[in-house]
Amino acid sequence: MFKKQQQDVFEERYLRFISILGKGNFGSVELCRYDPWGDNTGDLVAVKELQSNKQATVTDFQREIQTISSLHCDYIVKYKGICYSTGRLSTKLVMEYLPYGSLIGYMEKHRQNVCTRRLLLFASQICKGMEYLQSMRYVHRDLAARNILVASDTLVKIADFGLTKIIPVDKEYYRVTQPGESPVFWYAPESISELKFSHKSDIWSFGIVLHELFSYCDISRNPKRVRSYVQSPSMAIHLLNLLKDNWRLPAPSQCPPKVKIKTDFYLIAFLWINQIELSSIVQRKQVHAPRMLP
Numbered sequence: 478m479f480k481k482q483q484q485d486v487f488e489e490r491y492l493r494f495i496s497i498l499g500k501g502n503f504g505s506v507e508l509c510r511y512d513p514w515g516d517n518t519g520d521l522v523a524v525k526e527l528q529s530n531k532q533a534t535v536t537d538f539q540r541e542i543q544t545i546s547s548l549h550c551d552y553i554v555k556y557k558g559i560c561y562s563t564g565r566l567s568t569k570l571v572m573e574y575l576p577y578g579s580l581i582g583y584m585e586k587h588r589q590n591v592c593t594r595r596l597l598l599f600a601s602q603i604c605k606g607m608e609y610l611q612s613m614r615y616v617h618r619d620l621a622a623r624n625i626l627v628a629s630d631t632l633v634k635i636a637d638f639g640l641t642k643i644i645p646v647d648k649e650y651y652r653v654t655q656p657g658e659s660p661v662f663w664y665a666p667e668s669i670s671e672l673k674f675s676h677k678s679d680i681w682s683f684g685i686v687l688h689e690l691f692s693y694c695d696i697s698r699n700p701k702r703v704r705s706y707v708q709s710p711s712m713a714i715h716l717l718n719l720l721k722d723n724w725r726l727p728a729p730s731q732c733p734p735k736v737k738i739k740t741d742f743y744l745i746a747f748l749w750i751n752q753i754e755l756s757s758i759v760q761r762k763q764v765h766a767p768r769m770l771p
């Protein structure tokens with residue numbers, strides 16, 4: 478079923494369940510310790526098990542494993558391997574464990590200590606992770622602060638590749654057949670209206686992530702027009718009409734003037750399209766880029 482490399486295969490008998498980390502696209506994520514010596518010195522890992530055996534989900538899960546195992550980037554959560562249950566009744570995806578959890582939870586806990594420089598550092602790391610994904614012709618399709626994980630106070634990584642698709646060589650976009658649970662608030666207009674996904678729609682989602690970042694992931698700071706995250710079809714139509722009337726998310730109120738780009742808060746995403754390093758614009762704007770910015 479998968480190309481097996483020795484270090485990729487984990488033995489179920491050494492995978493010790495610790496706790497549930499969360500529930501994502503068609504699977505729950507568990508914190509486990511892979512402890513072959515049985516002395517609690519093994520590594521902590523994040524494990525996703527396929528919950529349902531619907532064929533379509535099995536195929537999606539296999540695609541997720543093929544996708545994540547082909548990605549090697551400092552700003553993307555690292556694949557560690559797979560674990561077959563006895564009798565191969567189920568397969569588990571084993572990933573590196575990031576101890577600080579999602580960006581949303583991190584901001585709730587550490588918001589007072591996160592300055593503009595750190596937000597720009599996180600934005601540039603997400604940007605670089607997405608540039609790498611784009612270079613591999615992948616479209617993430619679910620880029621949102623909830624799918625950004627925090628490895629340390631100075632490092633974030635892109636996670637959850639359950640909806641990721643590869644753009645065919647002869648095409649510029651991927652069109653999905655069924656909408657599924659659509660996080661429309663992060664969707665570009667063409668993704669809402671035509672289920673079309675491309676590098677450009679990922680960049681649109683990146684713009685929404687920037688808004689989340691500079692709102693410190695505080696949902697109460699969203700404009701009244703699109704407060705609810707309800708994924709109802711009527712919400713999708715409402716949002717699409719707003720966007721067609723050229724309404725855009727305003728830069729968050731507490732966004733520092735130095736970062737608030739006059740033309741459009743999406744300028745940072747524009748830099749991505751043109752492969753311009755965020756750090757160069759930050760320096761040009763005399764925004765004191767964090768020392769950590771490469």
Ligand SMILES: CCc1cc(O)ccc1-c1ccc2c(C(=O)Nc3ccc(C)nc3)n[nH]c2c1
Nearest residue numbers: 498523525572573574575576577578636637638
């Ligand atoms: C295995 C599922 C998956 C699939 C994929 O394609 C890409 C990434 C992941 C993934 C998802 C979640 C995590 C986590 C975490 O949730 N960590 C944490 C830490 C602390 C707290 C409070 N909550 C949470 N760590 N590594 C993770 C990798």
